[in-house]
Amino acid sequence: MCCKNTQKQRLSLCTFIVFTLLCFAIILIIMEKLAFHIPYVRLDDAELSEADRQLVEAAKQATETSYAPYSQFRVGAAVLLDNGVVVSGSNQENAATPNGICAERCAIFHANATWPKVAVQAIAIAARDTSGAFTERPISPCGMCRQVLAETEHRYGKSLRVLLYGTAGTYLIEGVSGLLPFAFDESFL
Numbered sequence: 001m002c003c004k005n006t007q008k009q010r011l012s013l014c015t016f017i018v019f020t021l022l023c024f025a026i027i028l029i030i031m032e033k034l035a036f037h038i039p040y041v042r043l044d045d046a047e048l049s050e051a052d053r054q055l056v057e058a059a060k061q062a063t064e065t066s067y068a069p070y071s072q073f074r075v076g077a078a079v080l081l082d083n084g085v086v087v088s089g090s091n092q093e094n095a096a097t098p099n100g101i102c103a104e105r106c107a108i109f110h111a112n113a114t115w116p117k118v119a120v121q122a123i124a125i126a127a128r129d130t131s132g133a134f135t136e137r138p139i140s141p142c143g144m145c146r147q148v149l150a151e152t153e154h155r156y157g158k159s160l161r162v163l164l165y166g167t168a169g170t171y172l173i174e175g176v177s178g179l180l181p182f183a184f185d186e187s188f189l
């Protein structure tokens with residue numbers, strides 16, 4: 001009798017496991033698989049347009065104005081406006097950590113506060129590591145900066161080109177949506 005019960009319990013357990021696995025398999029089959037395609041190009045210095053090369057140079061220069069006594073990671077950003085003006089910014093740290101600001105937002109807010117009605121065309125970003133050398137790998141904006149870049153695109157109603165500099169090459173991304181899929185914007189409000 002006892003043996004029969006144990007067999008029954010095993011059978012029930014097996015049925016449950018098989019049923020659960022079957023459910024997962026069905027879910028996986030019917031689940032709509034979606035993906036983002038993020039196009040970008042890697043350019044050598046010689047492949048950059050003159051305007052882009054100048055913007056990257058401005059970002060590299062902006063690293064000199066960084067205040068990074070804590071991380072020693074000096075970031076510079078340069079923004080090209082529709083009127084041809086280049087505005088730069090750099091990371092500004094603070095002993096009370098959250099009070100600092102990244103170079104990208106520093107540059108964008110600097111541009112927005114100085115030329116509020118002029119659209120931002122492009123931003124270039126460069127960084128020096130703790131040794132003082134420019135990073136080999138292109139530096140990438142943090143999430144907060146990506147959100148601000150997305151807002152800037154939305155604000156001026158035009159795509160913003162992003163140039164991420166590294167000594168091994170510069171990544172060019174046409175539009176912030178490639179950097180921030182599922183961005184939060186006013187349509188959610």
Ligand SMILES: [Zn+2]
Nearest residue numbers: 102141142145
């Ligand atoms: Zn940032």
